Amino acid sequence: MNAQQTALVAKDVRKTFKRDAGKPVDALAGISLEVARGTLTALVGPDGAGKTTLLRLAAGLVAPDAGSIEVIGIDVARSPQQVQDRISYMPQRFGLYEDLSVQENLDLYADLHGIEQEQRNNIYPRLFEMTQLGRFKERPAGKLSGGMKQKLGLACTLVRSPQLLLLDEPTVGVDPLSRRELWEIVHKLIVEDELSVIVSTSYLDEAERCEHAVLMHAGQVLAKGRPADITEKAKGNCFLMRDAKGMLARSLQARLFSLPGVVDAVPEAGRVRVVRKSAEHERPLEVEGTKLEIEAVKPRFEDAFMMLFNEATGDERRESRTESSSQHPASAETIVEVRDLVRTFGDFTAVDHVSFGVKRGEVYGLLGPNGAGKSTTFKMLCGLLPASSGTLQVAGANLLTAGAKARQRLGYVAQKFSLYAQLTVDENLEFFSSAYGLRGRAKRDRINTLKEQFELGQFSGLPSGQLPGGFKQRLALAAALLHEPDILFLDEATSGADPLARRQFWGRITALSEQGVTVIVTTHFMEEAEYCDRIIILDAGKNLAEGTPLEIRTHAKSTENDAPTMEQAFIAIVEKERQKSKESTS
Missing domain, CATH: 3.40.50.300 (P-loop containing nucleotide triphosphate hydrolases)
Incomplete structure (x- = not known):
């Protein structure tokens, strides 16, 4: 040209x-x-x-x-x-x-x-x-x-x-x-x-x-x-897994992602999509002694991206694969209970009589467009903002009256990580552990455990502001886990992260949920909603839909060749409710 x-x-x-x-x-x-x-x-x-x-x-x-x-x-x-x-x-x-x-x-x-x-x-x-x-x-x-x-x-x-x-x-x-x-x-x-x-x-x-x-x-x-030509490079390497004896999709994903020969694994509509190296096609895939049934599917651009990246790097960025513990499904105990939650700012109602419950060990997603009220709901759940009315029970305590004592059982990872850029990795961990009341040997042991788990030792003396993006994310998560919280709040914690960093992050979250930690997440990556057990979609402060990822997908129409994506379902739900609201006021 x-x-x-x-x-x-x-x-x-x-x-x-x-x-x-x-x-x-x-x-x-x-x-x-x-x-x-x-x-x-x-x-x-x-x-x-x-x-x-x-x-x-x-x-x-x-x-x-x-x-x-x-x-x-x-x-x-x-x-x-x-x-x-x-x-x-x-x-x-x-x-x-x-x-x-x-x-x-x-x-x-x-x-x-x-x-x-x-x-x-x-x-x-x-x-x-x-x-x-x-x-x-x-x-x-x-x-x-x-x-x-x-x-x-x-x-x-x-x-x-x-x-x-x-x-x-x-x-x-x-x-x-x-x-x-x-x-x-x-x-x-x-x-x-x-x-x-x-x-x-x-x-x-x-x-x-x-x-x-x-x-x-x-x-x-x-x-x-x-993109269509690049996508063709993954042709014949993409498969959809059936479930393995009822294992949660995110748990199956974490285990598949750690297997040799697996380039990528992501949850999809209650199952798991896998990209394999060409040389591995003849080998059956096994997880915890169970051979998995698979079906070939058309490649996507993301599949080709992960294949090309893996060919260029091998497993150099996958050495930190998280080893999941034995799976413990969410218990019957409700650890977060929200009833008729309302938050007003003057004459503006940001959250309008929202109700839901989250069980121990569950991963629960709060989704919605910008301005839907999910951030306000999130802040009330964390005890950072008082509710105007309604009841809010978190970890057995009423956040309206329990205050700081209840918040000690919560961990929080924000979109901008809330780290001190001028402090080193070690200094950030020292500061947050002291803020959570850890002292002496208990503090040293906990910091060392998390540094090893998140592979932060190599950056101990580096200011957190100079960390690569993925390691800032790891440090923020480590800081939120210092006091071993019962509930972990993730507020768009993977915003701006690349696909591999997001998979590694979710591997760690899956391991935590399997240990009984309850996770509540907001995200604009609709594919991340697939890691959730259940999802609530808010708009204009109201609850539009709630259910499993598979149930949420049913709100969008399937085409002859393709099932609806989570993003298509999200858009369909929000647009349908907005149209109803428009018709009722016209």
């Missing part, structure tokens, strides 16, 4: 970063690729693959150590400002002005880009419809939820139509409905404005819908091309 046909051309691009402690990191180790104009290209890969570095180089924010990058026919290193005048770039942490309202943030970015009022009148309604921020125009950005902030950042990025749009993990923290609306807008811009878009993403289903995909690892390209 010539310069008029390409949005980006990278030739043998190399970039090395020096850490404060440890060896230099080769962020890009000789990347070469071309991106055609008017197309949507996805960059996918694990943490540290080099995706963000490549986007920052393309945006002219960083200069390569070697090689060259041309964007819209312009050498970025020579003319970074000329490139920046023609592109828009949304980093992972987009710069919102938290004291300004939603409308004022949009107006500010429109001013910076010289957008005339007539253009604003055309683009603003589309942006507000996409982000569902229209009714929050006057709200300060600092008072928006994390997901709503992300969506406002997207709107500010799209306030003009550049020649090239660079998006770095744009949908992290965004619910499936908003993700779908975002991609509808992006595709419309590509078709109508011939916009070129390069996006890095942790959602492999998003990459599958792009025209081109670039799979990266350790600063190199593993594969590139049409």
Whole structure:
């Protein structure tokens, strides 16, 4: 392709970063690729693959150590400002002005880009419809939820139509409905404005819908091309397991994922989907002495991603496979009981008479769109926010009256991990163990046990802010488990994590649940809902549906060839209820 046909051309691009402690990191180790104009290209890969570095180089924010990058026919290193005048770039942490309202943030970015009022009148309604921020125009950005902030950042990025749009993990923290609306807008811009878009993403289903995909690892390209062509590399290697003597899907998944020759294993509609190495097809799969019945299924893009990644790395990132304990199903004891829970803020009802119960050892999912009330419910369950009315029993205590004593039995892992970035791994663990009341030998023994379990010893003296993403996640989980809580709350704890990191994380959660720890989770990754025993879906503060993942899937229609996905079911449930609400008020 010539310069008029390409949005980006990278030739043998190399970039090395020096850490404060440890060896230099080769962020890009000789990347070469071309991106055609008017197309949507996805960059996918694990943490540290080099995706963000490549986007920052393309945006002219960083200069390569070697090689060259041309964007819209312009050498970025020579003319970074000329490139920046023609592109828009949304980093992972987009710069919102938290004291300004939603409308004022949009107006500010429109001013910076010289957008005339007539253009604003055309683009603003589309942006507000996409982000569902229209009714929050006057709200300060600092008072928006994390997901709503992300969506406002997207709107500010799209306030003009550049020649090239660079998006770095744009949908992290965004619910499936908003993700779908975002991609509808992006595709419309590509078709109508011939916009070129390069996006890095942790959602492999998003990459599958792009025209081109670039799979990266350790600063190199593993594969590139049409997603359908990449998917074909996993053909004949994908299977669906039947259950093994009634074993829970997540327990079967954890055991299968640890077997030699198994590239990937994920729960799916009460069963487990497995990707095997080609050489292992003739060997029967056995778990705890039981031979598993399998059926071949069509490959997905995610299956091919995991195969290519495994071929490139072997098992170097799978050495920490969690050994699950003997399975102990959830007991009959209800450890969390919520009845007619209500939370109001002035005349706004965030949670509207929600009721559910969670049994000991169960994994229970709180799902819903941004603004559905799940975060507010979560905060009340953790004792961080008082309920306006209703009853809330957690670990046998009434959180409305028990206070700190009840919270001692709870562990909490937040989306941003709540770690102290300037403190080392050891200092973080020391601090949190002291905060939980651990002292002397008991404290030392517990810290050493968790460091060994989560393989944190190699980073003992490294500030937590410099940890790779997956190890930050491990440290946050270790800190939450120091006092051996009965109940573990996970608030979008895998947001932004790559697929392998998420599987390793859930292996650890499965092991904890099998030891009797109750887990309550919020997530926007609908495939993670498959790890839950039961799920509740909230919207506008109300309970829309509750049941097992298989029961939830029945709310969406099957096609002739494919069963509905969890995401399709989620969208169907929310849209049906919103339509009913709209009809009742019209």
